[in-house]
Amino acid sequence: MNIVKVNASTSYEVKIGAGLLSSLGAEVAAVAKAQIAAIVSDSNVWPLYGETVAKSLGNSGFSVVSYVFPAGESSKNGSTYLSVMNFLAQNHITRSDCLIALGGGVVGDLTGFAAATYLRGIAFIQVPTTLLAAVDSSVGGKTAIDLECGKNLVGAFYQPKLVLCDTDTLNTLPDDTFRDGCAEVIKYGILYDARLFAHLQEKGLAFDREAVITRCVELKRDVVAEDEFDTGSRMKLNLGHTIGHGVEAGSHYTVSHGKAVAIGMAIVSRAAEKEGICDECTKNSIVEILKQFGLPTDTEFSAKLLYSAALSDKKRTGGTVNLIVPETIGRCVIRPTPVETLKTFIQEGL
Ligand code: NAD
Ligand code: GLY
DSSP states (O other): OEEEEEESSSEEEEEEETTGGGGHHHHHHHHOOOSEEEEEEETTHHHHHHHHHHHHHHHTTOEEEEEEEOSSGGGSSHHHHHHHHHHHHHTTOOTTSEEEEEESHHHHHHHHHHHHHGGGOOEEEEEEOSHHIIIIITSSOEEEEEETTEEEEEEEEOOOSEEEEEGGGGGGSOHHHHHHHHHHHHHHHHHHOHHHHHHHHHHGGGOOHHHHHHHHHHHHHHHHHHOTTSSSGGGGGGTTHHHHHHHHHHTTTOSOHHHHHHHHHHHHHHHHHHTTSSOHHHHHHHHHHHHHTTOOOOOSSOHHHHHHHHHTOTTOBTTEEEEEEEEETTEEEEEEEEHHHHHHHHHHHO
């Protein structure tokens, strides 16, 4: 097992290793004085891991209750959120109890937001079961639900008390969902770590999961320590996302987040080469590794459509969109791009 300590407004450990689920009860008991552990999970994850988790918590003396909602992004909304709130109240969950988010980023974001707001804040534990949740969403305290107008528009910064990542849970992920998480892993390599990138190039999908997840969490730990509330350097984690959001929205969310981010990273890399920000070798390495992982690098959507979507990006400030652009593998820059030149930049990358 590897342990990464995150120092944000509160400090907590991220524990990563095989077979950790059965020790969840003991781990929670060490960080929370709760009597009741309320597990929130989705309809895919609960049948696979609910019993192990509930048993482990029960064996450590917790009373266990559970709330399971239909899997998928369409559940990450106000209606599910209120159902969770009512469930907590009906089960007399108090501020000294705790929530357990058992699932991917959808469960983690929604449960985290419920924890941040129920009784003005109760303890919660992230138990990520997707690669994306393990390397990104479970760490760093961003919690949210979606509105009809857009994703993650309601949320809070609220750190968990513990993140417990059992790498064995990734064995049941559909291939496609695993690849989606790989796009985020590759993103960390491009942003910060040429050695991580080289490991991924060498091993492909057979990369060392425990080591790679640990490295990504260390990188995210550093970002969160520097900019917990996302006012500066944390926005680098948006590499590929501004244009990726356009692909997601343009496809009415039939293109998954990971694949859209892969396309976004390929587009900014091609545009960066044309603008002389990175060299051809860097651009080729990025496009090739995405292909190696079975991720898409092209889109049928026009520069006009992607440009319109980028304009409604949450990170836009006035007449400028902050694009994250690679200079070389392991180093990217935040490039404030005036909206007048954004369409040309996107066009160059298509
Ligand atoms: P997800 O939670 O929808 O999980 C993807 C699918 O895999 C779902 O069908 C789920 O039921 C299933 N699943 C999960 N674990 C499984 C397992 N071990 N075995 C089999 N099936 C399993 O999606 P995701 O990709 O994990 O997360 C995407 C969400 O994360 C989005 O809502 C996004 O906005 C959010 N996100 C948040 C942050 C953050 O910092 N908070 C960062 C990135 C993404
Ligand atoms: N996933 C983006 C962030 O945590 O800032």
